[in-house]
Amino acid sequence: MAGTMNKMTLAKALNAGLRKAMEGDPKVLLMGEDVGKLGGVFRITDGLQKDFGEDRVIDTPLAESGIIGTAVGLAMRGYRPVCEIQFDGFVYPAYDQIVSQVAKIHFRTQGKVKMPIVIRIPFGGGIGAVEHHSESPEAQFAHTPGLKVVTCSNPVDGYWMIQQAIASDDPVIFLEPKRQYHADKADIDETADASSIQPLFTSRVVRPGADVTLLAYGPMVKTCLKAAEAAATEGRSIEVIDLRTLSPLDMGPVFESVRRTGRVVVAHEAHTNLGMGSEIAARISEQCFYSLESPVLRVGGFDTPYPPSRIEEEWLPDLDRVLDAIDRTFEF
Amino acid sequence: MAGTMNKMTLAKALNAGLRKAMEGDPKVLLMGEDVGKLGGVFRITDGLQKDFGEDRVIDTPLAESGIIGTAVGLAMRGYRPVCEIQFDGFVYPAYDQIVSQVAKIHFRTQGKVKMPIVIRIPFGGGIGAVEHHSESPEAQFAHTPGLKVVTCSNPVDGYWMIQQAIASDDPVIFLEPKRQYHADKADIDETADASSIQPLFTSRVVRPGADVTLLAYGPMVKTCLKAAEAAATEGRSIEVIDLRTLSPLDMGPVFESVRRTGRVVVAHEAHTNLGMGSEIAARISEQCFYSLESPVLRVGGFDTPYPPSRIEEEWLPDLDRVLDAIDRTFEF
Amino acid sequence: MSPEIGAAFGPNLVEVFGPSQADGGPELIQLLTPEGERIEHPDFSFDLDDEAVKGFYRDMMLTRRIDTEATALQRHGELGIWAQLLGQEAAQIGSGRALRPQDYVFPTYREHGVAYCRGVDPLRLLGLFRGVDQGAWDPRENNFGNYTIVIGAQTLHAAGYAMGVQRDGAVGTGDPERDTAVVAYFGDGASSQGDVNESFIFAAVNNAPVVFFLQNNQWAISEPMERQSRIPLYQRALGFGFPGVRVDGNDVLACYAVTQAALQRAREGSGPTLVEAYTYRMGAHTTTDDPTRYRLSEDLEHWKLKDPIARVEVYLKRNGLADDEFFDSVDDECEALGVTLRDGCKALPDPSALSVFDQVYEEQTEELAAQRDGYAAYRGSFESEGVA
Amino acid sequence: MSPEIGAAFGPNLVEVFGPSQADGGPELIQLLTPEGERIEHPDFSFDLDDEAVKGFYRDMMLTRRIDTEATALQRHGELGIWAQLLGQEAAQIGSGRALRPQDYVFPTYREHGVAYCRGVDPLRLLGLFRGVDQGAWDPRENNFGNYTIVIGAQTLHAAGYAMGVQRDGAVGTGDPERDTAVVAYFGDGASSQGDVNESFIFAAVNNAPVVFFLQNNQWAISEPMERQSRIPLYQRALGFGFPGVRVDGNDVLACYAVTQAALQRAREGSGPTLVEAYTYRMGAHTTTDDPTRYRLSEDLEHWKLKDPIARVEVYLKRNGLADDEFFDSVDDECEALGVTLRDGCKALPDPSALSVFDQVYEEQTEELAAQRDGYAAYRGSFESEGVA
Numbered sequence A, B: 001m002a003g004t005m006n007k008m009t010l011a012k013a014l015n016a017g018l019r020k021a022m023e024g025d026p027k028v029l030l031m032g033e034d035v036g037k038l039g040g041v042f043r044i045t046d047g048l049q050k051d052f053g054e055d056r057v058i059d060t061p062l063a064e065s066g067i068i069g070t071a072v073g074l075a076m077r078g079y080r081p082v083c084e085i086q087f088d089g090f091v092y093p094a095y096d097q098i099v100s101q102v103a104k105i106h107f108r109t110q111g112k113v114k115m116p117i118v119i120r121i122p123f124g125g126g127i128g129a130v131e132h133h134s135e136s137p138e139a140q141f142a143h144t145p146g147l148k149v150v151t152c153s154n155p156v157d158g159y160w161m162i163q164q165a166i167a168s169d170d171p172v173i174f175l176e177p178k179r180q181y182h183a184d185k186a187d188i189d190e191t192a193d194a195s196s197i198q199p200l201f202t203s204r205v206v207r208p209g210a211d212v213t214l215l216a217y218g219p220m221v222k223t224c225l226k227a228a229e230a231a232a233t234e235g236r237s238i239e240v241i242d243l244r245t246l247s248p249l250d251m252g253p254v255f256e257s258v259r260r261t262g263r264v265v266v267a268h269e270a271h272t273n274l275g276m277g278s279e280i281a282a283r284i285s286e287q288c289f290y291s292l293e294s295p296v297l298r299v300g301g302f303d304t305p306y307p308p309s310r311i312e313e314e315w316l317p318d319l320d321r322v323l324d325a326i327d328r329t330f331e332f
Numbered sequence C, D: 001m002s003p004e005i006g007a008a009f010g011p012n013l014v015e016v017f018g019p020s021q022a023d024g025g026p027e028l029i030q031l032l033t034p035e036g037e038r039i040e041h042p043d044f045s046f047d048l049d050d051e052a053v054k055g056f057y058r059d060m061m062l063t064r065r066i067d068t069e070a071t072a073l074q075r076h077g078e079l080g081i082w083a084q085l086l087g088q089e090a091a092q093i094g095s096g097r098a099l100r101p102q103d104y105v106f107p108t109y110r111e112h113g114v115a116y117c118r119g120v121d122p123l124r125l126l127g128l129f130r131g132v133d134q135g136a137w138d139p140r141e142n143n144f145g146n147y148t149i150v151i152g153a154q155t156l157h158a159a160g161y162a163m164g165v166q167r168d169g170a171v172g173t174g175d176p177e178r179d180t181a182v183v184a185y186f187g188d189g190a191s192s193q194g195d196v197n198e199s200f201i202f203a204a205v206n207n208a209p210v211v212f213f214l215q216n217n218q219w220a221i222s223e224p225m226e227r228q229s230r231i232p233l234y235q236r237a238l239g240f241g242f243p244g245v246r247v248d249g250n251d252v253l254a255c256y257a258v259t260q261a262a263l264q265r266a267r268e269g270s271g272p273t274l275v276e277a278y279t280y281r282m283g284a285h286t287t288t289d290d291p292t293r294y295r296l297s298e299d300l301e302h303w304k305l306k307d308p309i310a311r312v313e314v315y316l317k318r319n320g321l322a323d324d325e326f327f328d329s330v331d332d333e334c335e336a337l338g339v340t341l342r343d344g345c346k347a348l349p350d351p352s353a354l355s356v357f358d359q360v361y362e363e364q365t366e367e368l369a370a371q372r373d374g375y376a377a378y379r380g381s382f383e384s385e386g387v388a
């Protein structure tokens, strides 16, 4: 029904997705700093406390370890907590609870205790913020068995993926590209049948192409789509894949693509050294050894702390650096 | 002077190295849980509190964030704290202080404040321990700009590297392969001239070879040397490189080797997914693209939490799995 | 410091509370003396009969037997390590017996006595220390959580679970089978962890039904409690706005009475309480520890006089409450338990090396399934070699 | 709950301390009322003369000017964000002026008034919020640490620094130029962080010379302080064995007197103190925040009556301690400062994109140098394209 289409930003789509999940299951709780009246510093939980009450949308004390640690207890009591970490750089006080508890309890108990917790983290840079507000911590979580890690790049995915993550009986680190929160609007059909939606832990070809495979996720998908467009004007056909899931990785569509194109560039904001690109490059190099015309090239944040905001756009991988890497894949 | 040679285990060598550093610089402090009278659960600080006093060998409250956070303050006051984290799995409560403070203060202050802190972490498995006592957290630290990460594999390196780490004006995560603490003894010349010692942030060819390059560090070096020996009996010449430094990586000797051998296996206990092997594979694939006869193969811990100890030897990469990977490099 | 300035900030708390005293100080709640005499306390009383005391005696004896048996099993190489509770039987049985079925326990790695009270098969406890699993009892069966090794982490789980209890409306209803309390066990050392202090905050702010049960056994491995606090630990609660009490942790009657009252407070909706059970770790930290490196043997001798079981035995005997038959039958039970544990331990099956792949996620990933298959094939190749 | 059980655990602390009261409650230390009247307090007195009060007035006016100017600069797009201190001038100037040169300060992101007291060029503060650096003043020059954004982290640094001070023998010598105190600033929200509570433990156990200066401005972004504690925050210190006091954070005389006494306590070797400055964040959390979403405007109106600067002005005027010339000259200074800030801010140079590579390590790595060179070459390729 076209009549039910709603134009939404990513921020609104996430809000609508959270609302839907809360309506569908009384065990779903939201918790975090300022998620109540304020609706979160990005307003992702706007209006939800008003509608679902303070028992279901909980303004917690300012302690990230406490947020995750109490979420573990709530999950053991049968709840499905969705925790908001205010900014990427503030997830680290909760790191122990995440990697030693959330990630391991299912394993520790041989599956007797499930951890259906979603940890939402606005991540990535480009919003002109001060230190600790522009980090990309995904690789650290993806390296941790027991966690699943996903990220959305657009409003439609945001709307569905957050619901799928909440429905997951495994803990999900849900990374939201904060720079995209209010960037674009997209049509969302809230009445669509959830079962018709692409499963959560899958990647997706978002632009088909023949010459180079360009891999991205979260905030870099848009940049990469633009790069593909720019490359097209120079006669190069770039296939762009939105990875969507970082752990597990869904490498099937990637390998399939690389076997056709023979060239790969992977882009992310996170530090290049041991970023997602390193794992992806290692897997592709192993699985597509004879197909590669050139090594997998990585375009990532540099191996320095995130810089002061006046130079963040120069630090972040951008269209030009992606295009440059695409060019370089032809130098081999 | 051969007369000054002392046979030492890794544990004793580290103890001797710490003692030497404390004698050489009154600003060097040791701090951690049980490092005083007990000498640490592995006895690495044995006798040091007795000789240097409670002000220099500090039994801290049981709070890892507190240990690292106060070390930051001590460093700002001009001290050189050497912090002991009791076991790898207990470093996570301090993760925020490590990645957001220790790693970033030099950058934040444009170099006005140095962080000469060493964080010693016994790491790796194979000692029959319960959960959280056999982790390999190196990739997470290596992914963090601002930290340097090293690991020793034998008593001689242990003795010198700990002193070099303490002398470093940058923060160093110092990983000690706990399974090796009491495994072997080696001759150490404590009177040797420190300036004649191989610099800290360098890797080393520990066994030359021609057919395959085998990369390892810390606990896996011994296994890999044995694998090389076993392979030799089958007529394969394996070059083994002890990486020693994980951040920065010293890839020069690695590339040089790979360009000769064309085949690479990298082994570590850490989870394979996004472990050091992924970065190393990515770099080698990029830099030695035309030299590779086979993709870089990784032998790592599986992507599950560390298992109960009765099956840890099956979980950990061992000689057979390394040999198997070596064999597989010839299948391409 | 100049006295005027000091005075401005009120009395010196260290002076007020005094340094740690070997006898627990004047605030110690005691109902049964080390000499086996029952005494009155103005605020707390033991409201069960002597049959119950005999039951506690039996519980403590069996708990001690689990402990000594496991220690011996470790010495014989059957366990990798064991965390002994010797000396802490009263704290654990007293508190454990105060629980109702619907209450929920978050233990550390040393709560074997509490586990026993909850009905967890002691063999199940051995699995963790033998290394065949990570403590694989089902916490839903006995409302006894899995052992938590990262110290302090479980206190936050307890606070969260208690917030869930509140949301379920299982607090303050007056229905004794519905109202639920949660207990977080932790140690003197753990009290320094950020997590523990955060759990105090979450519990206080939410007025959550949690009892924080701190077994102050005087040691955190080699560190005496002075390295964690300069005032008695039960006072910590004051800073967070809920009550803290210190109970004689070697007095099973007092531990029962105080815990019961604190649990009841929680169930009624009056929020958290900190109970510091002042006790002593008579054994080593674990079987790999060597306490002679850091503590005086006199210290231990002193505490032996306060043995939690001995005082109950004296009480029962002196007052003619139990005859030889009773004591013999408990001894027999202990013997039988010993045999069960020894035989059972050796028979605990090793896990399969492939099982780990199946336990990571509720919904298995393709990636990990493939890793499993690869490893299975690799292992298979040896077997076929072996066969060939 | 049944009264008997409650009573057993002593008085209800929430009832004893009462909920948070808008006037700070009976324990508030005040020396200058909102009406500008000086009053006595049994424990604390202000021992400087009226010239000093005039100095404080000037300090607070200049601090407020820095704040309003920076807020305006943000509105004009010259700063990315600004964390306003409006309303907290007395807490910061009172405490900041009590410091000696050798004392060391660990601030949050809002301590512009303290920075000013320490002699940090206010332009330096703007750099962080403009995004040209991360607060690149040299902490060694003024013993004023860099702003810490991860809330609470700096309190541990303060405890550690103070442990260093102890090791340097710079405590309790009686030499006023040697004995050193350390101050950790933090907020009501931060008090819930594990790090802050751990810093209390490290400071207490080591009896370290730290003053924990908690500016309770009633809000942590949108969360009222009831979300962090159910009793007044100064009481938190009791749980850790050191004194805590609540001072009227809008009373610069009381803030000075109380902080000075606490600092002196630290310098003399009597250990840590928690000072809760009870104040109010009159502005938004930062310039990107919208407080109308979560707080009532009456609340703000109420606190406006307690403005920290107004009461000093009234005091000076009513008692004829300062004439128009004085007030005019302060206003002129503020104007001049405004011009300096506006001009200076716009002139702050952007960092070079390559500089980041050189600031990561004290000893540069080959790896990073190569990354830098690669990026420099890449950038160069555009320039040569441009030239071509």
Ligand SMILES: Cc1ncc(C[n+]2csc(CCOP(=O)(O)OP(=O)(O)O)c2C)c(N)n1
Residues within 6 Å of the ligand: B033, B062, B064, B086, B090, B093, C110, C149, C150, C151, C186, C187, C188, C189, C190, C191, C217, C219, C220, C221, C281, C285
């Ligand atoms: C976060 C963390 N750090 C360190 C350890 C290692 N460790 C295990 S038990 C222990 C001492 C705990 O002392 P306490 O809390 O008093 O409990 P007890 O062992 O005396 O029962 C330590 C340091 C750990 N398990 N977790």
Ligand SMILES: Cc1ncc(C[n+]2csc(CCOP(=O)(O)OP(=O)(O)O)c2C)c(N)n1
Residues within 6 Å of the ligand: A033, A062, A064, A086, A090, A093, D110, D149, D150, D151, D186, D187, D188, D189, D190, D191, D217, D219, D220, D221, D281, D285
């Ligand atoms: C660890 C961490 N979590 C979250 C944040 C985001 N944040 C910045 S300021 C703030 C509120 C702090 O409140 P308070 O401590 O009262 O200080 P105030 O801002 O009122 O001065 C929050 C949640 C942060 N900076 N650090």
Ligand SMILES: [Mg+2]
Residues within 6 Å of the ligand: C187, C188, C189, C215, C216, C217, C218, C219, C220, C221
């Ligand atoms: Mg203890």
Ligand SMILES: [Mg+2]
Residues within 6 Å of the ligand: D187, D188, D189, D215, D216, D217, D218, D219, D220, D221
């Ligand atoms: Mg505040």
